[in-house]
Amino acid sequence: MEMNRNFLIAMALSIMVLVGWQFLVIGPRMDEQQRQNEIAQNEGSLQTPQTPAGSDQDSLTAPSGRESMVPSPNLPQNQSREQVIAGGNRVTIDTPELTGSINLTGARLDDLRLKHYHETVDDSSPTIVLLSPEELPNGYFAEYGLIQPGTGQLVGANTEWQAEDGAELTPDTPVTLTATTESGLTVTRRISVDDNFMFTYEDTVENTGDAAVQVSPYGRIARYSKPEVAAAFVLFEGLLGVFGEEGLDEVSYSDIEDDTRLRQPASSGGGWLGITDKYWATALVPEVGRDFESQFLYRTNGRSHYQTEFVSDPVSIAPGAAASMVNRTFAGAKEVDKINAYEEQLNIRQFGQLIDWGWFYFITRPMFTALDYIYRLVGNFGIAILAVTVILKLIFFPLANKSYKSMARMKTIQPKVMELRERFKDDRQKQQQEMMQLYRSEKINPAAGCWPILIQIPVFFALYKVLYVTIEMRHAPFFGWIQDLAAPDPTSIFNLFGLLPYDVPGILLIGVWPLLMGLTMFIQMRLNPTPPDPTQAMIFTWMPVVFTFMLATFPAGLVIYWTWNNFLSIIQQSVIMKRNGAKIELFDNLRGMFKRKEKPSES
Numbered sequence: 028m029e030m031n032r033n034f035l036i037a038m039a040l041s042i043m044v045l046v047g048w049q050f051l052v053i054g055p056r057m058d059e060q061q062r063q064n065e066i067a068q069n070e071g072s073l074q075t076p077q078t079p080a081g082s083d084q085d086s087l088t089a090p091s092g093r094e095s096m097v098p099s100p101n102l103p104q105n106q107s108r109e110q111v112i113a114g115g116n117r118v119t120i121d122t123p124e125l126t127g128s129i130n131l132t133g134a135r136l137d138d139l140r141l142k143h144y145h146e147t148v149d150d151s152s153p154t155i156v157l158l159s160p161e162e163l164p165n166g167y168f169a170e171y172g173l174i175q176p177g178t179g180q181l182v183g184a185n186t187e188w189q190a191e192d193g194a195e196l197t198p199d200t201p202v203t204l205t206a207t208t209e210s211g212l213t214v215t216r217r218i219s220v221d222d223n224f225m226f227t228y229e230d231t232v233e234n235t236g237d238a239a240v241q242v243s244p245y246g247r248i249a250r251y252s253k254p255e256v257a258a259a260f261v262l263f264e265g266l267l268g269v270f271g272e273e274g275l276d277e278v279s280y281s282d283i284e285d286d287t288r289l290r291q292p293a294s295s296g297g298g299w300l301g302i303t304d305k306y307w308a309t310a311l312v313p314e315v316g317r318d319f320e321s322q323f324l325y326r327t328n329g330r331s332h333y334q335t336e337f338v339s340d341p342v343s344i345a346p347g348a349a350a351s352m353v354n355r356t357f358a359g360a361k362e363v364d365k366i367n368a369y370e371e372q373l374n375i376r377q378f379g380q381l382i383d384w385g386w387f388y389f390i391t392r393p394m395f396t397a398l399d400y401i402y403r404l405v406g407n408f409g410i411a412i413l414a415v416t417v418i419l420k421l422i423f424f425p426l427a428n429k430s431y432k433s434m435a436r437m438k439t440i441q442p443k444v445m446e447l448r449e450r451f452k453d454d455r456q457k458q459q460q461e462m463m464q465l466y467r468s469e470k471i472n473p474a475a476g477c478w479p480i481l482i483q484i485p486v487f488f489a490l491y492k493v494l495y496v497t498i499e500m501r502h503a504p505f506f507g508w509i510q511d512l513a514a515p516d517p518t519s520i521f522n523l524f525g526l527l528p529y530d531v532p533g534i535l536l537i538g539v540w541p542l543l544m545g546l547t548m549f550i551q552m553r554l555n556p557t558p559p560d561p562t563q564a565m566i567f568t569w570m571p572v573v574f575t576f577m578l579a580t581f582p583a584g585l586v587i588y589w590t591w592n593n594f595l596s597i598i599q600q601s602v603i604m605k606r607n608g609a610k611i612e613l614f615d616n617l618r619g620m621f622k623r624k625e626k627p628s629e630s
Contacts, residue, residue, distance in 0.1 A: 111160045112138050116187075118202050119195045123222050124359060129196065130160065133184040134204055134216060136226065137161065137168035139358055141307070148502045148510045157307055157358060166251040166332075167302075169309055169356050171228050173214065174243050176341050181208045181242065188216065198222050211236045224359025225369060232342075233349040241343050244352045246311040247336035253280050254304050262383055262496055266323040266335050268292060268300030268310075269377045280333065283325040290323035297376050300335045301357070306498040308381055312355035313337055315374055357381075360498050363395065383496050390489040395497055402499075408512055409505030412490070412584055416591050419486060420599070427596075432603055440469055487589065494582040505587065509540070512584030516540045537579045540586045545575030547593035554600055 106114075117128035120139070127139040139158040146152045158167050172183035188204040196202045201219035208214065213233040220226050232242050254264055265279040270292040278290050292300070300321050301310030313319045321337040344350045357369065361382050370378035384391045397418065401411035420427070443465060451458035494500045500513045508518055516538025518524040521531045524539060549571040578586050 106162070108156075108159060108163055111162050115160075118190050118204075120220065121195060121197050122220055123198070124224060125220070126154075127158070129202075129218065131188045131190060131204070133170050133172070133186055134188045134218070135161075135168050135170040135184070136356060136358060137166070137170075141360055144306075144360060144498075145502075148504075155307065158309065161249070161251070164252065166249070167309070169246070169248045169311065169358065171230070171244060171246045171354055171356075173230065173232065174245055174338065175210075176241055176243055181210070181212060182206050182214050196220055210240070212240065212242075223362075223365050224357055225373075226356040226358065227353065228355065229351060229353050231349055231351045232344055234344040234346055237346050239343055239345050241341040242350070242352075243338050243341045244314070244354060245336065245338045246313065246354055246356075247334055248300075248302055248309050248311060249332050249334045250302055251330060251332045253333075261385065261492060262305055264304055266290075266300075266302055266333060267381075268321060268323075268335065269298040269380065270300070270321060271298060275377060275380045278323050283323060283333065289325075292321050292323070297374075299357075299375055299378060300337060301381075302333065302335060303361070303381060303383075305496065306361060306501055307359065308357065308361050310357040310378075310381060311335070311337060312357065312373070312375055312378075313339055314353050317352075362498055363399070385492050385496075387485070387489060387492070390485060391492045394486075394489045395493045395499075398493065399499060407505065408500060408503040409509065409584065409587060412512070412588050413591050416588055416595065420592070420595050427599065428603060436469060440465065487585070490588055491582065491585050494584045500582075500584065503584075505583065509583045509587075512587075513582050515580055516583045516586060537575060538583075540583055540590060541575050541579040544578055544586050544590040544593065545571045547590050547597065548574055551593050551597050551600070554597065554604070 112128065116131045117138070118131065120127045120129065124142055125139055126142055127136075129135065130137050137158050137160045139156075141155040141157060144155040146155065158169070159165050161168060170184065172186070173181040174183070175181050186206050188206050190202055190204050194200075194202045196218060198219075198221055201217055204216040204218065206214045206216070213235060215231045215233070217229045217231075218226060219229075230244065234240055263277050263279065265277065266283060267275065267277045269275050273292065276290075276292050283290060297313075297315050299310050299312045300323075301308055303310075317339050319337045319339040321335070324334040324336070326332055326334065339352070342350045342352065355373070359365075363382060366381055367379050369375055394415070397415050398408060398411045401414045402408050405411060405414070444462060447461045447465065448458060451461060494513050502510070503512045504510045505512055509516065515536060517536070518538040519531045519536045520542060521535045521537065552567055552571065578589065
């Protein structure tokens with residue numbers, strides 16, 4: 028049947044996409060995880076990271092006037108994170124979202140934990156560590172300083188700042204630091220933080236000398252490690268920023284290691300730059316309206332590290348005068364509402380692109396908005412997924428309704444189709460011409476049956492993107508054993524869903540929801556007549572099995588969506604077929620599966 032052929036083409040394309048996903052994304056991701064684990068085991072006793080073989084970066088030097096921006100070659104000591112932090116002079120940070128401290132050597136933000144995010148779904152597990160001191164193997168920090176063009180550092184990584192005894196940085200209590208440069212400038216730094224993830228640095232430079240001076244603020248983020256698991260192609264992780272009219276510029280870790288190594292974005296009159304992970308980010312926001320130059324770097328001299336940095340245009344300060352400069356640092360979780368609020372309230376250009384919505388943002392962002400809105404009403408993202416599926420069904424109802432009606436009418440003319448095939452079985456071209464004429468006379472579109480599947484594919488990937496990149500979905504529970512909609516169903520039929528006391532390999536984690544998805548897909552396909560062609564019939568039979576194994580590795584929220592969508596489609600298709608007088612083939616097809624096939628008689 029022409030309808031079955033088109034349907035098969037659509038499903039075959041879907042399978043190709045899923046198979047490609049399995050081999051190009053899921054497989055490499057698992058291999059990368061294993062590789063990272065092996066590296067961690069092998070390097071557990073190392074004192075220093077190794078320079079990548081064949082690197083030619085050791086000879087790199089900082090641009091003139093920016094020597095202070097190169098991280099010091101401090102090597103990891105045999106100390107824990109707590110010991111390193113306790114060994115410095117620090118100002119405590121305590122906000123509703125963050126806890127940590129600022130190192131008064133360099134006024135460096137290098138100790139930060141996220142209070143409300145844990146490593147696992149268990150709330151007793153450790154909270155997420157975002158920033159750590161440079162002395163550790165996973166050093167990751169942000170800092171601001173001042174340089175004097177042509178002469179070098181004024182205040183920077185080695186400056187010892189003074190703070191009042193007992194100073195603590197909270198949303199209600201900013202801290203004030205002071206430092207005096209060798210040239211006699213007095214710098215007062217006021218650091219404040221909001222209730223979320225934005226730090227504000229206001230530097231006031233007082234010129235007590237006899238000659239005018241020029242001062243340029245700079246900022247940098249340095250990182251000595253990469254995320255533990257390499258990102259899939261649907262997600263960007265690495266160095267990024269928005270620079271003037273150039274828009275978003277992204278450089279992945281692998282690209283800057285292998286290709287660019289030194290990337291110089293355009294000068295800008297506004298924007299931001301930083302380093303992003305899947306759920307977390309650290310970004311510098313130079314003073315709005317002040318031009319700056321910026322760089323993305325990967326260096327291997329001393330210790331391998333990734334770095335984003337900027338230097339603002341100089342400010343001239345007359346003798347006896349003072350000048351103020353305001354810069355900001357975002358350090359925290361990429362929560363959609365908060366990121367969008369910063370973009371709007373602080374006039375940070377395209378700050379919302381810190382979240383990787385992808386090329387199809389015009390689908391993914393509305394998808395998230397709908398899910399988040401319903402979540403705020405019902406308090407469960409799983410229920411929100413079910414509700415959005417119903418809404419999508421209603422939106423596409425006219426198209427799906429037309430498609431199912433066409434499929435129902437196709438069934439009513441099957442005797443005529445079979446007659447034409449028999450009459451013109453030796454003339455394929457004539458057979459196709461007569462069949463198309465029959466479709467036109469009956470006002471049937473043989474390709475209409477593909478639309479329900481084709482519509483579902485972009486929705487499927489949009490939902491996957493939302494589940495994969497938005498932190499709101501991380502560790503979001505549904506009901507029962509689904510405690511993280513962004514992770515695969517943790518159960519498996521191969522240990523009777525946990526009743527048997529052993530674990531199974533990841534490839535055999537075929538949980539309850541993937542099985543329900545496969546069952547609903549099987550039922551939906553059995554609503555249609557079994558194709559007469561044996562090859563097509565075999566594909567129809569095994570397709571739900573293939574999809575069950577494929578989707579078992581996908582986020583549970585996605586499998587729940589597909590299962591619920593299948594269930595709604597079964598009801599919708601059955602009702603439309605009945606109204607149009609078409610026979611529902613489900614029970615006949617099920618009986619036919621178990622009916623003994625007669626062997627051809629021997630001649």
